[in-house]
Amino acid sequence: xxxxxxxxxxxxxxxxxxxxxxxxxxxxxxxxxxxxxxxxxxxxxxxxxxxxxxxxxxxxxxxxxxxxxxxxxxxxxxxxxxxxxxxxxxxxxxxxxxxxxxxxxxxxxxxxxxxxxxxxxxxxxxxxxxxxxxxxxxxxxxxxxxxxxxxxxxxxxxxxxxxxxxxxxxxxxxxxxxxxxxxxxxxxxxxxxxxxxxxxxxxxxxxxxxxxxxxxxxxxxxxxxxxxxxxxxxxxxxxxxxxxxxxxxxxxxxxxxxxxxxxxxxxxxxxxxxxxxxxxxxxxxxxxxxxxxxxxxxxxxxxxxxxxxxxxxxxxxxxxxxxxxxxxxxxxxxxxxxxxxxxxxxxxxxxxxxxxxxxxxxxxxxxxxxxxxxxxxxxxxxxxxxxxxxxxxxxxxxxxxxxxxxxxxxxxxxxxxxxxxxxxxxxxxxxxxxxxxxxxxxxxxxxxxxxxxxxxxxxxxxxxxxx
Numbered sequence: 001x002x003x004x005x006x007x008x009x010x011x012x013x014x015x016x017x018x019x020x021x022x023x024x025x026x027x028x029x030x031x032x033x034x035x036x037x038x039x040x041x042x043x044x045x046x047x048x049x050x051x052x053x054x055x056x057x058x059x060x061x062x063x064x065x066x067x068x069x070x071x072x073x074x075x076x077x078x079x080x081x082x083x084x085x086x087x088x089x090x091x092x093x094x095x096x097x098x099x100x101x102x103x104x105x106x107x108x109x110x111x112x113x114x115x116x117x118x119x120x121x122x123x124x125x126x127x128x129x130x131x132x133x134x135x136x137x138x139x140x141x142x143x144x145x146x147x148x149x150x151x152x153x154x155x156x157x158x159x160x161x162x163x164x165x166x167x168x169x170x171x172x173x174x175x176x177x178x179x180x181x182x183x184x185x186x187x188x189x190x191x192x193x194x195x196x197x198x199x200x201x202x203x204x205x206x207x208x209x210x211x212x213x214x215x216x217x218x219x220x221x222x223x224x225x226x227x228x229x230x231x232x233x234x235x236x237x238x239x240x241x242x243x244x245x246x247x248x249x250x251x252x253x254x255x256x257x258x259x260x261x262x263x264x265x266x267x268x269x270x271x272x273x274x275x276x277x278x279x280x281x282x283x284x285x286x287x288x289x290x291x292x293x294x295x296x297x298x299x300x301x302x303x304x305x306x307x308x309x310x311x312x313x314x315x316x317x318x319x320x321x322x323x324x325x326x327x328x329x330x331x332x333x334x335x336x337x338x339x340x341x342x343x344x345x346x347x348x349x350x351x352x353x354x355x356x357x358x359x360x361x362x363x364x365x366x367x368x369x370x371x372x373x374x375x376x377x378x379x380x381x382x383x384x385x386x387x388x389x390x391x392x393x394x395x396x397x398x399x400x401x402x403x404x405x406x407x408x409x410x411x412x413x414x415x416x417x418x419x420x421x422x423x424x425x426x427x428x429x430x431x432x433x434x435x436x437x438x439x440x441x442x443x444x445x446x447x448x449x450x451x452x453x454x455x456x457x458x459x460x461x462x463x464x465x466x467x
Contacts, residue, residue, distance in 0.1 A: 213330025
């Protein structure tokens with residue numbers, strides 16, 4: 001069995017893992033970039049797994065020391081906080097690898113850690129940190145790679161001399177020390193490279209970016225199957241297939257969709273086929289699913305949002321830097337060829353729906369109800385609406401997400417109250433609808449926007465959605 005096959009049996013994203021192990025083997029630094037909840041942390045943690053290191057490097061596995069550093073564990077966002085955490089991770093790694101923990105190395109590392117935590121002077125902190133790194137680099141033939149997860153905030157906030165020191169250590173131990181960082185955005189977009197120390201750090205990652213995209217179909221199925229089995233959700237294979245078909249390979253969306261699907265599959269009063277058919281609409285209405293889509297949207301630059309908006313509205317768009325950026329992020333996919341030329345589409349139907357929803361929220365119009373889903377601001381006929389309570393806001397967001405289409409009472413109760421519908425909910429729901437109408441209708445007694453659908457539920461309409 002070849003290396004790729006061995007890795008694929010042990011982990012998701014085997015191609016990503018293999019590519020980054022190649023970087024580690026060559027002693028190169030690399031910047032891992034990916035949108036919110038795409039799986040960057042899981043990828044970096046997998047690189048530190050002993051079984052994967054053994055599968056990739058075989059008999060040479062003992063020479064490689066990928067050490068995972070979750071920068072969210074920094075006790076304080078400072079130079080001292082970063083150095084303390086890295087040395088703490090070195091010590092934890094030695095506990096897990098006793099064969100590398102010689103008495104002398106343990107002594108030197110313990111002393112360096114103590115001097116960073118309780119320094120005699122400000123100069124003692126970087127000096128002690130450098131002693132600790134030197135001890136690890138010189139103690140054995142390990143090729144150490146620091147897997148610096150959640151690097152965004154430290155890069156933006158720490159002083160440039162911290163990064164200058166990291167660069168100096170890399171230069172000193174170029175054959176034994178490298179860095180892999182994980183961030184939501186490219187490094188140069190987080191902080192300009194003209195600060196002292198930052199430019200020197202960026203030089204280590206020049207032309208060495210690795211973009212983490214949504215999971216491929218097989219991995220996505222495998223992931224959602226693990227979620228369903230681990231949480232005992234009881235979802236059959238055709239439901240898992242439908243989840244992947246609707247939300248693609250984004251891990252955050254897959255997890256949220258799996259839990260919503262479990263609730264839909266357990267709804268009384270409908271047969272299994274009807275429940276499965278209702279799943280796409282239930283996913284578009286789910287607050288957690290929409291929250292994941294909103295995180296993706298908020299991560300995008302203005303030009304990327306505009307390019308996506310044009311693509312979803314028209315079905316075509318000129319290939320631009322913004323579209324190329326979206327393709328690198330995996331938020332656009334290549335569609336099957338039409339008229340001999342392949343096109344671009346959003347990576348999943350749920351994402352396409354969200355982009356269209358964002359456009360509708362911002363489309364200028366003098367009449368109707370408009371809602372900014374990022375700020376929850378509401379306009380009626382071009383005038384700001386009165387303050388909405390959280391329940392009123394959730395109800396309007398649910399209906400606005402299905403503008404022109406009726407929503408069942410069951411789906412509304414699930415979205416607004418976060419639980420399954422029971423008949424006793426009808427009076428409370430009617431009161432909530434009445435209160436919302438009083439705030440968004442010109443005449444609440446004769447509603448024109450928030451309409452009742454007899455025997456079904458409610459729907460929100462605007463003038464153009466009725467045409």
